[in-house]
Amino acid sequence: MSFNYRTSVLAVAAALAVSACSFGPGGEPPAMPSPEHYGEQAQPSKTVAAGGVTQTFDVGATSAPQWWRLYRSDALDALVDEGLRNSPTLAAAQRTLASAQQQLRAQIGETTLPSIDGVAQIQRARSPVVPGLGPEQVQYNFFAGQLAAHYTFDLFGQTRYMNSASAARVNVQAYELEASRRALAANIVGASINVAALDRQIALTERLVAVSSDTANDDQQRYALGSVSRAQALGSKQDAASVAATLPALRQQRASAIHALAVLLGRTPDNAPSVPALDSLSLPEHVPVAVPSDLLRARPDIQAADAAVKAAAADVGSATAQMFPSLSLTASMGRGGFSWPALLSGAGGLWAIGAGLSQPIFHGGALVAQRRASIDAYDASVLHYKSTVLSAFQDVANSLAALDNDAQTLASNEVAAQAARAAFDDTASRHRMGALPATAQYASEARYLNAQMGAVRAASQRMSDTAALFQAMGELPVNQQTAASGQ
Known part of the structure; x- marks a missing residue:
């Protein structure tokens, strides 16, 4: 745990040091x-x-x-x-x-x-089933509402x-x-x-x-x-x-x-x-x-x-x-369910968090x-x-x-x-x-x-x-x- 902590601190310090460096000219006009x-x-x-x-x-x-x-x-x-x-x-x-x-x-x-977006979804769908193993068709409703956030460092x-x-x-x-x-x-x-x-x-x-x-x-x-x-x-x-x-x-x-x-x-x-x-x-x-x-x-x-x-x-x-490299974070939270009661119940909570690093x-x-x-x-x-x-x-x-x-x-x-x-x-x-x-x-x-x-x-x-x-x-x-x- 200590090794991982020190490694993370060094990585962040290195990133900040590199970002502090100038990657281009100063932009000052030439002396005339x-x-x-x-x-x-x-x-x-x-x-x-x-x-x-x-x-x-x-x-x-x-x-x-x-x-x-x-x-x-x-x-x-x-x-x-x-x-x-x-x-x-x-x-x-x-x-x-x-x-x-x-x-x-x-x-x-x-x-x-950061960008924050609100998403609302109402959907009625039909799923295929295997003949003889259930009803001939399955139809259901889906309700969801959530907030999604995104930020790139x-x-x-x-x-x-x-x-x-x-x-x-x-x-x-x-x-x-x-x-x-x-x-x-x-x-x-x-x-x-x-x-x-x-x-x-x-x-x-x-x-x-x-x-x-x-x-x-x-x-x-x-x-x-x-x-x-x-x-x-x-x-x-x-x-x-x-x-x-x-x-x-x-x-x-x-x-x-x-x-x-x-x-x-x-x-x-x-x-x-x-x-x-x-x-x-x-x-x-x-x-x-x-x-x-x-x-x-x-x-x-x-x-x-x-x-x-x-x-x-x-x-x-x-x-x-x-x-x-580029580092970005995404997060979302909300509620969802196959019915309005399920959406509003404790079981309807939705959330997600993730990070992406590209080089x-x-x-x-x-x-x-x-x-x-x-x-x-x-x-x-x-x-x-x-x-x-x-x-x-x-x-x-x-x-x-x-x-x-x-x-x-x-x-x-x-x-x-x-x-x-x-x-x-x-x-x-x-x-x-x-x-x-x-x-x-x-x-x-x-x-x-x-x-x-x-x-x-x-x-x-x-x-x-x-x-x-x-x-x-x-x-x-x-x-x-x-x-x-x-x-």
């Missing part, structure tokens, strides 16, 4: 480099002044949760809020996540807790690993939902800026078409009077037609952009919203530049890749644990192959995590470089537009005094309109790239934002 700056060259502390704004790069700052409000436009805020509230794509992702969470709860409850952690993998995959979906939410907000902001810029370009182009048409008409009249050549008249007509041909293309771009914006908001294209004017949007003066260690925690795509690594690591543990011995190499496959999948998830981090660094580097270059481009366009405006004012004044013909004024105004369109494109690009930088920075969780601000 922490560069001093994101791009080939360190970003400046601020951009050049353009559009009356000098953007400052706040290194180490965390991104604002609702960064689009920094544009200080109630109309833009309303569009983003409507999209986040009504987008069917985002709502579908939310319901998919809710479904996955409920499935995880069901899996954990089914695999970690997770000796080597297979259930724990399976549940951990499922929980990590639910986290992947949660981070992907957050990425979708942020991408939707950025797309709405970008589409609104694009539509506003196109509205301004269309207005300038319509005026440019009118100016070109006036120039062509004036040259045609002067040709009829013999003061200009036919080639000049035809050239002016060609220029006017070429400028007019650009207007439908701009209108088509605007139609496509506003229809896309309507769909982002959950509307039909015929119910497209009005967008704020480009001049009503304020460019954010301070833009955050998270340090790489914060970026890894702030970007939902990186967090999703991290969760995928944890899920793959748990899969390795589960594939390893299934190669070890995989030969599965044609399937278990080993499954474990190797899970290891390969884990290695792939680690590489995917590295690729995701490098892509995030690239996004930030491109956005920072774009903002610096956008400011310089806008500053140059503003200088050109100011010079063109001064030249136009001077030419118009001289035309009013009769010193210059109308065609000179038209040509000067056309140059001014073209310079304005260049400035509009540069300003809208700067606003869009600012939104892209906010999107690339991600958003730290609330508790981590508090910790970062306290440092």
